[in-house]
Amino acid sequence: MLEVRHLTKVYDDGTRALKDVSFSVPDGEFLVVIGLSGSGKSTMLRCINRLIDPTEGEIIWNGVDLAQLKGEDLRKARRKIGMIFQHFNLVKRSPVLTNVLAGRLGYTKSWNSILGRFSTKDKEKAFEAIKRLGIENQTYKRADELSGGQQQRVGVARALMQDPEMILADEPVASLDPVLAHSIMQYLEILNKEDKMTMICSLHYLDLVQRYATRVIGLKDGELVYEGSKKDILAMTDEQFKNIYGQEAERVGGGLEGDLSVQEGGEA
Amino acid sequence: MTDDKLQLGHVPEDAREPSLVSPPFAALASLIVPGFGQGLARSVRRGMILFFSFLTVVGLTMWRFTIAAPRDTGWWAIFKKGLYLDPFLIIVTILVAALYIWIAFDAYSLSKDRAKTPMGVFAILIIMFFALGWQIGQINPVSFVSNADEALPALGRVGWPWEKAIDYDSVIFRANADIEIPCSDAPPAANTVLGDEPTLISTPTCGNLRTQEGDLGTELHLEGYNFTPGIEVAIMWEDPIGGEFRQRQGGEYVVTIPDENGFFEIDIEMPYRLLPPSATDPTYTWQVFGQQIAEVGDAKLSDDFKKIVEKMIETIFIGMMATFFGILLALPVSFLAARNLMSASWITLVIYYLVRAVLNIIRSIEPIIWAIIAVIVVGLGPFAGILALVLHSIAALGKLYSEAIESIDPGPIEAIQATGANWVQTVVYAVIPQIIPPFVSFTIYRWDINVRMSTIIGLVGGGGIGFLLIQYIRVLDYRSAGMCVWFIAITVAILDYVSAEIRVRFQ
Numbered sequence: 001m002l003e004v005r006h007l008t009k010v011y012d013d014g015t016r017a018l019k020d021v022s023f024s025v026p027d028g029e030f031l032v033v034i035g036l037s038g039s040g041k042s043t044m045l046r047c048i049n050r051l052i053d054p055t056e057g058e059i060i061w062n063g064v065d066l067a068q069l070k071g072e073d074l075r076k077a078r079r080k081i082g083m084i085f086q087h088f089n090l091v092k093r094s095p096v097l098t099n100v101l102a103g104r105l106g107y108t109k110s111w112n113s114i115l116g117r118f119s120t121k122d123k124e125k126a127f128e129a130i131k132r133l134g135i136e137n138q139t140y141k142r143a144d145e146l147s148g149g150q151q152q153r154v155g156v157a158r159a160l161m162q163d164p165e166m167i168l169a170d171e172p173v174a175s176l177d178p179v180l181a182h183s184i185m186q187y188l189e190i191l192n193k194e195d196k197m198t199m200i201c202s203l204h205y206l207d208l209v210q211r212y213a214t215r216v217i218g219l220k221d222g223e224l225v226y227e228g229s230k231k232d233i234l235a236m237t238d239e240q241f242k243n244i245y246g247q248e249a250e251r252v253g254g255g256l257e258g259d260l261s262v263q264e265g266g267e268a
Numbered sequence: 269m270t271d272d273k274l275q276l277g278h279v280p281e282d283a284r285e286p287s288l289v290s291p292p293f294a295a296l297a298s299l300i301v302p303g304f305g306q307g308l309a310r311s312v313r314r315g316m317i318l319f320f321s322f323l324t325v326v327g328l329t330m331w332r333f334t335i336a337a338p339r340d341t342g343w344w345a346i347f348k349k350g351l352y353l354d355p356f357l358i359i360v361t362i363l364v365a366a367l368y369i370w371i372a373f374d375a376y377s378l379s380k381d382r383a384k385t386p387m388g389v390f391a392i393l394i395i396m397f398f399a400l401g402w403q404i405g406q407i408n409p410v411s412f413v414s415n416a417d418e419a420l421p422a423l424g425r426v427g428w429p430w431e432k433a434i435d436y437d438s439v440i441f442r443a444n445a446d447i448e449i450p451c452s453d454a455p456p457a458a459n460t461v462l463g464d465e466p467t468l469i470s471t472p473t474c475g476n477l478r479t480q481e482g483d484l485g486t487e488l489h490l491e492g493y494n495f496t497p498g499i500e501v502a503i504m505w506e507d508p509i510g511g512e513f514r515q516r517q518g519g520e521y522v523v524t525i526p527d528e529n530g531f532f533e534i535d536i537e538m539p540y541r542l543l544p545p546s547a548t549d550p551t552y553t554w555q556v557f558g559q560q561i562a563e564v565g566d567a568k569l570s571d572d573f574k575k576i577v578e579k580m581i582e583t584i585f586i587g588m589m590a591t592f593f594g595i596l597l598a599l600p601v602s603f604l605a606a607r608n609l610m611s612a613s614w615i616t617l618v619i620y621y622l623v624r625a626v627l628n629i630i631r632s633i634e635p636i637i638w639a640i641i642a643v644i645v646v647g648l649g650p651f652a653g654i655l656a657l658v659l660h661s662i663a664a665l666g667k668l669y670s671e672a673i674e675s676i677d678p679g680p681i682e683a684i685q686a687t688g689a690n691w692v693q694t695v696v697y698a699v700i701p702q703i704i705p706p707f708v709s710f711t712i713y714r715w716d717i718n719v720r721m722s723t724i725i726g727l728v729g730g731g732g733i734g735f736l737l738i739q740y741i742r743v744l745d746y747r748s749a750g751m752c753v754w755f756i757a758i759t760v761a762i763l764d765y766v767s768a769e770i771r772v773r774f775q
Contacts, residue, residue, distance in 0.1 A: 051682050079688030089679035091701045102697050106688025113693050155683075162687055 001026055002048070002166065002198065007057035009043050009222075017043040018054070019222040025200060025215075027165075030192045032209050033202040034226075035219035041202040044219065045168045048200070049081045050074055061166070079106030082159030082197075084188075086171040088151040090158075092144035096135065099143050099154050100126045103161025122161075129157040133187065149180035156187055167191065169201040173208070181205075185212050206241045210234055285310055287379030298375035302368060305375025314378075318371050321393055328400050329364055332357065356403050363396045422746045429750030435570035436563035441496060443467050444506070444557035447488070447538075448474035452551045466530070467493045468558050478540040485538030492533070492558050495526040501558045503534065507541055508552040515539060515556075524558075532558075572748045576736060580755045583732035586653045587719030593654070594661025594718070595711055601627070601662060602669030609673065623666075631663035635721050639730040653730030657718050665714055672706035673699070708774040712767040719763055723756050 002025040009018040017040045025031050033041045046052040048059055050066060059066040061077070069077055082103075090099045104122045105113055112118070118126075130136050133153040138146055143154060152172060159167055169188060173181035189212055192199045203209050209216060216233050218226030228236070287294060287309040298305030303319030306312075336357060337349035350357050367389075374389040443466040446456040451474035461467045468490060475486025495501055503515040503522040515522040515536055526532040536556075603609055605627060610620035638656035646652050676699060684698040726734020733752050740749035 046682075049686055051686060075688040075690060077688075078686060081686070083683065083686040085679060085683060087679055089677075089683035091680045091684075091698060093701050093705070094697075098697075102684055102689070103687050105684065105693045105697060108693075110690060110692045113689075114696050158683070158687070168686075 001060075001062070002200075003058070003060040004044075004048070005058040005060070007044065007047060007059065008055050009040075009047060009052065010055045017222050018047070021057075021219070021222070021224045023217050023224060023227065025198060027198050028192070028196050030189070030199045030212055030214040031201070032213035032216045033200065033219060034204075034209060034216060035202070039219040040222040041219055042170050043222075045083075045170050045200065045202065048168060049078050049083060051083075075106055079162050080165045082162045082164035082167040084152070084155050084159055084167060084169040084172045086174045088148075088155045088175075090143040090151055090154055093142060095140050095142055096130065096138050096146070096154050097126060097140060100129055100157045100161055103129075103158035106162065125161060126157075129160045130154075132160070133157045148176050149183065152176060152180075152184050153187070156184070156191075160191070164197055166198040166200065169199065171202050171204065174204055181208065188212070206236075206238065209241075210236070284382045286382055289379060291376045291380040294379040295372045295376035298372040299368075302371045305372065306378055309375060309379035309382075311378055318374070318389065318393075322367060322371060325364060325367060325393075325396050325400070328404075329357075329360055332360065332400070332403055354403070356399075360399050360403055363392070363399050367392050367396050425746035426750035426753060429747040429754065432745075432747035432751060433570055433573040434567045435573075436567060437565040438561050438563050441466050441560040441562065442557055443492065443495070444555045445470040445490075446473060447554045447556055448551055449538075449554055450474070450476050450551060456553065461493045464494050466495050466558070466560070468556070469493070470556060475538050477538050480540060480542075485540070488536050488538060488556065490534050490536060490556065490558070491531070492524075492526060493531055495530040495532065495558065495560055496562050497526050497528045497530050499560050499562055500525055501532060501560050503536060504557055504559055505539065505541075506555040506557065507543060508554060509543065513539075513541070572745075573751060576733065576748070576751050576755055579726075579733040579736045579752075580759060582650055583722045583726070583734070583756075584719055584759060586650050586657065586722040586725070586730075586732050587715060590654045590657030590661055590718045590722070591711065591715040593658045594665055594714060597658070597662045598665035598669055601666040602673060605666055605670035606673035607670075608676075608678075627663045627666050630659055631667065633660075635660040636724055636728055639725045639728045643729045648729040648731070650731030653722055653725040653732055656725055656730055657721055660721075661714055661718060664717075665710060668710040668714075669703075669707060672703050672710070675706075676702040705774050709771045712770050716760075716763050716767050720756075720760055 004024070005022050007018050007021045008016075010016050021040075021044060033044065035041050043052055047054045048061075048066065050069065054067050057067060064077065066074075066077055091102070094102075098116075101118050101122060104118060104125070108118060108122070127136070127139070130139055133156055135146075135150050135153050135157070138150060138154075143151060146154065152175075155172075167188070172188065173184050176184065185208060188199055188201065191197045201212075203213075210233050213233055214230050216226065216228050217224060289297070289305075289308045294305035294309050296305070297308050298318075301319065302322040303315035303317070306315030306318060309315075332354075333346050333350035336354040337346045340346045340349045351361070370389050370392050374386055377384065377386050443459075445459055445468045447470060448455045451472075455472065455474035458471065458473055459467050459469050461469075469492075471489045471491075472486070475488065476483075478485035490503065492501060500523050503524070504512055505515060506512050516539065517536060522534070522536055524532045524534045601623060604619055604623045607620060610616040635656050638659050639653055642652035642655040642659075646655065680698040680702065681694060684694045689697065722730070722732045723734040723737070726732040726736070727738045729735060733756060737749055737752040737756075740746075740752060
């Protein structure tokens, strides 16, 4: 259970990115955060794993306030929270294997990681994760030689290596084309359903939101403006979506049903 | 007022306000104070630019006149003498006048038609500065072309110096004849030819030296026998106190080449020579001799060549060691000079600014100056050169490295941090992989620069081939200097190639 209470973030330049945001996420939920660029989605996700320090508020996760953690305790908490990024944030010159193994750094002693020594178990785990994401042919290639979709799979594999209980995904498919977007989202769904990982994911497209979310929150100018269940979202029309979201909102493809059938046929 | 935007067509032309005065008045105003008319036509910025440009141009021109005619006083005298001594100043003067008139014309057309932005005045201004630059730079293509042939012999030697790379062992043949100065009752007997021995016969065998007052010395007719055919014979003297010197005639050393029988004959005038009085009284025997240096044995590499190779190797290692220490010291410095790493608190920010300032100061002073300082500290030799280059390398690499650190992608850093990695792990897994290519590239580039610079450092005594090069140039030994230049060029070319290869590998 993740509980965010009165989360506020004011940047040094005075920008108020988050204004008193409160919500809670039960374990195993697939929470989608929607909102325009600059509405505070990224800031909120980064506050949860403390890549950004919140100005005010509490982030209670499994009974611990993440906002108060420091040093070793913070790093221990971070290893249980995987993160996936819009621009993948891979180390481009390093091979895929190294990028995936980097997910294990929180569990590795500094000296061993400096020398590039990971345990046999970690390596097996990395091969397994790479296989699970279907990129085993790319294991030894440099990350920048991969296509966008493949790079994001490396990003997912890296997050998997952490054995996370929760995954934060910051617009994971915004840099990918629609078909690839669905395939990445399906991996996240599998992790959510089969591996029981809590998922907090920011998305732009209404059909993706309707297809994958079990709950949705909407942010606008740093304020929480919408909260809805799966039922609410499915009932939501484009018009409503645009009202919350702004006029830029769009569907990825020809609608929910059509996309699903194409995807299921293609992936099977 | 929108005047500050009116110049150079920043404001849409139809949006301009009309001129405050009539065109002739604007022109008159600009004749009185250049640029003033433009100001009255509501182009204040343009007017200011023209005013200060004109002031600068007039100031520079006056300065050039005083330089051209330094001995004259009074403006009119200086002006006339300047024009007379440096005809190019005529062109400059005409251009100043043209500029002055054109500024007035510009004011006229500017206030007449507000929809136009005449640019002619700026063209004149650019030509004006170009003309001044030509005059100040004392550019003289005529001398460049007409004096080129004087440089050709030296250039030829520099261009193809390799005769000097080969050397032979040599033997000296010498034949002398006694000359009595001044003539006594019994002058020495003339030599006779004995067998195959080189022999020099002088007629007469006594005489007087040329005097300081200009009285001519006695003319001697020299005949040489049994010299080696085809090899230059130098005519030389040995005075009574053992000093040897070469015979000069008309400013040139006297040499002759024996025919196929080893015979030569030549007339010389006895030279002037200042001697202590004890060596001139009453009569003394001098010797005149012909000297031949013949090359024998196989060709071998000359000492100069060997020395140049040694110094070239020294140079490369100076560059290498300087780069090595430069990297070692620049690495820690660069982290202190990277803004993204040092902006955490005001203390680190102060360190950042301090380090940056020191690096900038060190970098702005040329390595050759540092070499002069280093020579004072540690004396002549390669170590001084290394010190100078290390100092400059730290500053240059520190700046380049820190900029590479500043420009890294923050994405991977936050991704690695998000996995629970600590600071060291973040640096090793997210920062270092990103900075390796620029670091390698900058480092190779610096090595390249350091080897090239170490040739220059030598000029001021910092060791290496530059030291040798400047010595050869000073004794006018253009062949040896040419070899130095060749070696430097070859080394730099190889280095260029190697560094390009390495850079490609590390992309």
